[in-house]
Amino acid sequence: MKKVVKIGVSLFAMTALWASGAYCAGGPEPAAPAKAKTIKELVARYDSSRCMECHEEAHEQWDNSLHSHSILGTPRTAPTIITAIDKGLKLFPYSGVKEDKDITVESLMFCAKCHLPQLDEATDDVAREIVATIRGWQKASKEGNEDLADELEEKIASLNIGCMVCHNKMAIIHKWADGYAQPDTVYGSQDGDHDDEKFPKMAKAPALGESIFCGQCHGLGPNFELDEPSQCATAYGSYLYAYVAHGGSDSCQECHMHKSGLGHDMQAYNDETMIKMALDVKVEARSLFWRKNKEEGVIPKGIIKVDLYNKTGHVIPDG
Amino acid sequence: MGRGPYEKSGLLAETSLPPMKHVHERFEIPYPFKDGKKQRELINDELVVSVKLWYVPFGEFDGYEVIFFEEEKKIDLKTEWIWR
Known part of the structure; x- marks a missing residue:
């Protein structure tokens, strides 16, 4: 028995050594940054335009994606957040939210966990400013005030999953093993120096190219870690249990x-x-006669057979 | 089809397509016919069937719908057919 325990301990120790520091320049947990007090401050902290000069193609590609306007969405995300507040938060007896002035960062995290994870670096005033901006945009759109609607839409669209959300804030998943993302480092596929004043270092993030990385948001289902779990994206759960488990490997x-x-x-x-x-x-189609019964007789029918095969690694549709 | 992640709680009906699986759908469309006192006759002996696979994210055709597949099939019952 002792032998088994010893082997177990040494395997664990090897795993721990292997996992820590071998791939990644994560480090001790950095001090929390000062809370952003306005949308403008939060947007400036995660501004992707500084990356554009060198990474023009990647920036251009990202700019066309929903990640670049993750709160505005298609633009159905922003109105859905308002619906979640009005039809959810305000009606829940224990949410603590009866009016917009009661909204906090925590109130919005069941959307923002994925749509704006950096909101946890902002004050409750920013959460309320986001809600007020969306309401103002909806009102201006409804009233045909296009200039104001465009201005507010631009402000909402400035809240996004930008470069440094993936390549810094969310870059390292196993922080006890691989360390915490460092505030001066951009995480990707290379180590070394990085020609940027704010982020002068580059380091490899072990999971950045793996599905588990995307699974942080395109997740397993209800966010059970929240006081009010929301049923949202299940793509990674579907990927693990219905694709990988059945032999899928992409x-x-x-x-x-x-x-x-x-x-x-x-x-x-x-x-x-x-x-x-x-x-x-x-699609296969043919015609047949169906001898239904004595009373109704023979019915002429078209028979359409449709075979659908999902080639992806998750159910369709999903989010 | 299930509409986005909302219908994946295990509490609501969900009809999304599973990965790496074939899903078969069968549709039966009667040819139009009229019944006489003693016989039944086809009104039309051709059917043009349009098969469309839509994703309707918000449950309605509200401008956000996306067509995944579309194909038209022509079938006929050209044989002279009278049911007596």
Whole structure:
């Protein structure tokens, strides 16, 4: 028994050594940054335009993706957030939200966990400013005040999943093993120096090219870690249990970035390429007579048989 | 089809397409016919069937719908047919 325990301990120790520091320049948990007090401050902190000078193609691709306007959405996300507040939060007896002035960062995290994870670096005033901006945009649109609607839409669209959300804030998943993302480092596929004043270092993030990375948002289902779990994206759960477990081996990145040729313009059902990659559909049609019964006699029928085959790594549709 | 992630709680009806699986759908469309006192006759002996696969994210054709597949099939019952 002792031997078994010893072997177990040494295997664990090897795993721990292997996992820590071997791939990644994560480090100790950095001090939390000062809370952003306005949307403008939060947007400036995660501004992707500084990356554009060197990474023009990737930036251009990203700019066309929903990640670049993750709160505005198609633009159905922003109105859905308002619906979640009015038909959810305000009606829930224990949410603490009866009016917009009661909204906090925590109130919005069941949307923002994925649509704006950096909101946890902002004050409750920013959460309320986001809600007020969306309401103002809806009102201006309804009243035909196009200039104001455009201005507010631009403000909402400035809240996004930008470069440094993926390549810094969310870059390292196993923080105890691989360390915490460092505030001066951009995480990707290379180590070394990075020609940027704010982020002078580059480091490899072990999971950035793996499906688990995307699974942080395109997730497993209800966010059970929240006081009010919301049922949202289940793509990674579906990927694990209905695709990988049945022999599938492609990663999210392989299909959505590489095989599609879309790179950082990660698309789904709104893109013709992704639709073609997603499904095989075959249709057979013929005519037959059906001898139904004595009373109703023979019925002439067209018989249409449709065979649908989902070639993706998750259920369709999903988010 | 299931509409986005909303219908994936296990609590609501869900009809999304599973990965790496074939899903078969069968549709039966009667030819139009009229019944006489003693016989039944086809009104039309051709059917043009349009098969469309839509994704309707918000449950309605509100401008956000996306067509995944579309194909037209022509079938006929050209044989002279009278049911007595």
